[in-house]
Amino acid sequence: MSNLIEVGSIVSYEGGYYRVSADRGTGNGRWFNLASIFKGKIYHKRVPANQVFEAEDEWYAKWSKSETYACM
Numbered sequence: 001m002s003n004l005i006e007v008g009s010i011v012s013y014e015g016g017y018y019r020v021s022a023d024r025g026t027g028n029g030r031w032f033n034l035a036s037i038f039k040g041k042i043y044h045k046r047v048p049a050n051q052v053f054e055a056e057d058e059w060y061a062k063w064s065k066s067e068t069y070a071c072m
Contacts, residue, residue, distance in 0.1 A: 005054055010037060012055035013047060020052075 005011060009020045011034065018034035021042055025031055030049040035042045037059070063069055 005032070005049070005052060009054060010056040010059050011052045012058065013044065013052050016043075017055060017059040018043060025049075 005020060005023070007020050007023050011018055011020055011032070013034055017037060019037045020032050021035040021040070022033035023030070024033075031046045032049065032052055033042050034044040034047055034052070
């Protein structure tokens with residue numbers, strides 16, 4: 001599944017949702033930098049690809065029920 005992830009993808013990592021800001025390496029040596037979804041702040045660097053999972057649909061389902069989304 002991690003080979004579907006590219007820069008800009010929304011992913012799940014350690015119970016949170018992040019946007020991939022960097023994609024480096026190939027195969028087993030692949031890793032990502034993870035930033036906040038709406039801002040550019042990087043929260044995690046050099047996260048191995050096998051610990052990151054694509055989660056855009058899951059995140060959007062939760063976010064669309066939030067008060068922030070309802071106020072837009």
